[in-house]
Amino acid sequence: MNIIVQMWRSIFRTGVADSPVHRVFRVVVNFLLHLHPARVSKDGIKLRYTFCLGGLSLFFFIVTAVTGGFLMIYYYPDVDKAYASMKDIDEIVPFGTFMRNLHRWAAHLMVIFVPLHMLRVFLTAAYKPPREFNWVIGVNLLLLTFLLSFTGYLLPWDQLSYWAVTVGTTMAENTPILGAQGPFSVLGPEEDMHFILLGGTTIGQPTLVRFYFAHCVALPGALAGLMALHFWRIRKAGGISRPL
Amino acid sequence: MFKPIIKIHDATAVSTERVSRRHILWGVLYWAGWGIILGILCVVGGAVVRLLYPRVIYEASKVFKAGRPEDYKMGSVNLVPGRSVWIVREKEGFYALLAKCTHLGCQPIWYEDQQVFKCPCHGSRFYKDGINFSGPAPRPLERLHISLSNEGRLVVNKGKVVGHDYTLQT
Numbered sequence: 160m161n162i163i164v165q166m167w168r169s170i171f172r173t174g175v176a177d178s179p180v181h182r183v184f185r186v187v188v189n190f191l192l193h194l195h196p197a198r199v200s201k202d203g204i205k206l207r208y209t210f211c212l213g214g215l216s217l218f219f220f221i222v223t224a225v226t227g228g229f230l231m232i233y234y235y236p237d238v239d240k241a242y243a244s245m246k247d248i249d250e251i252v253p254f255g256t257f258m259r260n261l262h263r264w265a266a267h268l269m270v271i272f273v274p275l276h277m278l279r280v281f282l283t284a285a286y287k288p289p290r291e292f293n294w295v296i297g298v299n300l301l302l303l304t305f306l307l308s309f310t311g312y313l314l315p316w317d318q319l320s321y322w323a324v325t326v327g328t329t330m331a332e333n334t335p336i337l338g339a340q341g342p343f344s345v346l347g348p349e350e351d352m353h354f355i356l357l358g359g360t361t362i363g364q365p366t367l368v369r370f371y372f373a374h375c376v377a378l379p380g381a382l383a384g385l386m387a388l389h390f391w392r393i394r395k396a397g398g399i400s401r402p403l
Numbered sequence: 404m405f406k407p408i409i410k411i412h413d414a415t416a417v418s419t420e421r422v423s424r425r426h427i428l429w430g431v432l433y434w435a436g437w438g439i440i441l442g443i444l445c446v447v448g449g450a451v452v453r454l455l456y457p458r459v460i461y462e463a464s465k466v467f468k469a470g471r472p473e474d475y476k477m478g479s480v481n482l483v484p485g486r487s488v489w490i491v492r493e494k495e496g497f498y499a500l501l502a503k504c505t506h507l508g509c510q511p512i513w514y515e516d517q518q519v520f521k522c523p524c525h526g527s528r529f530y531k532d533g534i535n536f537s538g539p540a541p542r543p544l545e546r547l548h549i550s551l552s553n554e555g556r557l558v559v560n561k562g563k564v565v566g567h568d569y570t571l572q573t
Contacts, residue, residue, distance in 0.1 A: 322509050322524055329508035350456075359460045361487075 196398055203399045208283070212276035213399075217386065219272060222265035223307075224379060226258045234314065236371035238364050241316035266308055273304050293392045296385055303382045310374035313367065321362060324370070328356050465562040471555060472497065472573045480513045480531065488547060488559055489513065491531065496570035499559045500533045501545040511544075520544070533567065543567055 172188050186192045202208055233252050235244045248255035277297060280286055286294035313324045332338045332353035339351040346352075348360060358365025393399055469483050475492040482489055487502040487510060502510045509524035520529040527538030534543045548563035549571045557571075 325509055326507040326524060332508075355455045358457060359462055361462060363462070365457065365460070 196394060198398075200398060209399060210275075210279060212272055212279050216269055216272045216276050219265045219269035220382065220386070223262055223269060226262040226265065227375065227379075229258045230262055231375060236314070236367050238316065238367055241314065241367060245315045245317075266311065269304055270308055273301050277301060289396045290392070293389060293396065296389045296392070300382065300385055300389060303378055303385065307374060307378045307382065310370045310378060313362075313370045314374065316367065324362060324366070328353055328362070331356055466558065466560045468552065469499075469557045469559055472551070472557060480515070482513070483559070486559070486561075488561065490549070490557065490559070493531075493570070496572040497549055497557065498532075498570045499547040499549040501547055501561065501564075503545070504540055505535065505542040505544060506538070506540040 171185055186197065230248060233244055233248050233255065235241060245259075248259050250256075252258075280294065280297070309324075309327055312327075313320045332351065333341045334352055335342045336345060337352040338344060339346055339348045339353060344351070348354065354360065356366070356369065357363075358369050463485065467483075467486060469486075469488075469490055472492075475481060475490060475497070477492055477494065480489050480491050482502060489500045489502055491498050491500065504511050504522040504524065504527050506522065506525055506527050509522050511520040511522040511527070511529065513520055518531055520531075520533075522528070522538065522540065525539050527535060527540035529535050529540070529544050532543075533546060535541070545564050546567055546569055548560040548565050548569075550558050550560075551571065551573065552558045
């Protein structure tokens with residue numbers, strides 16, 4: 160029995176005694192319970208005020224991250240295998256179709272819900288001080304969401320992916336200053352943004368690996384880091400959706 | 404200018420124009436420290452940018468041979484496999500068009516029956532000579548340098564764009 164008490168103490172740090180003080184203390188020192196604020200204003204829990212749009216965006220990110228992890232087990236970022244491994248996921252991997260469709264739909268919904276969240280914040284004027292820098296972080300989160308969708312588009316390595324990424328990276332080639340074909344260009348065709356994105360001058364194996372790295376490591380990492388900052392600043396600015 | 408890192412308790416030493424040697428030395432160290440940190444960050448950032456540029460790219464050569472002139476029928480448009488280049492033979496001679504739409508880089512398709520290039524991505528159209536006449540494409544298709552090698556083979560240089568009236572007489 161002693162060992163159970165010790166385990167409880169080591170996890171919850173507050174002992175097993177039960178009283179209102181102990182309960183509050185348990186909430187305060189517990190990480191999971193600490194994720195939710197100790198106090199929430201009445202406006203904060205009104206559904207029609209936020210429509211849970213930010214929370215839903217986070218939910219769809221978690222779904223894409225988890226299902227994406229499962230897809231990574233069966234997907235090969237190799238131009239000779241990528242399409243076949245995608246077909247394998249769709250046809251022979253147990254629950255592969257389900258995982259891929261969850262990933263796809265959650266990604267689509269994230270692209271829909273992040274701008275909706277932005278619209279809600281705009282309409283309720285929640286971007287005003289002291290939350291104005293959090294709006295800037297949010298704009299970066301939106302950009303990262305779009306970039307995640309764009310990089311994920313190439314990975315099935317079919318005709319749609321190939322030409323969609325051709326179009327997207329040609330836009331990068333026509334960017335001012337950074338693109339070789341754009342206005343005020345200073346960089347050559349083997350130095351510009353297009354070359355960095357493709358790892359060459361045409362879409363090929365280096366492009367697929369670069370997009371895979373960006374889609375699975377760089378962009379989700381940056382998104383998770385910025386999200387942490389975004390949520391921390393919400394709490395520091397006085398909680399969600401409350402007139403300040 | 405900067406916050407002193409140590410407090411100087413001797414008030415008379417800093418009250419007038421006199422500045423203690425220790426104060427100056429700490430200031431130098433302070434800014435030198437930030438300078439070193441900034442320098443390291445610049446080196447690391449530069450290394451990351453440099454890392455994104457491969458030293459070697461495994462791509463097909465920009466210059467390639469495309470068979471003998473007799474292999475091409477008069478008036479035909481021929482896509483060279485794997486090169487994204489059309490070689491067109493007309494009465495005036497040969498010319499090579501880059502098979503890359505000038506709008507956003509997709510590969511147009513040659514329609515023999517309509518004698519027109521159509522881009523499947525956004526519907527740009529080009530005449531046989533590469534001039535754009537419909538859709539969003541802002542410029543004619545790029546014409547590439549084409550020449551004859553010593554052995555009488557056609558040689559296309561994708562790195563060398565030529566004018567829209569350039570043809571190779573044979």
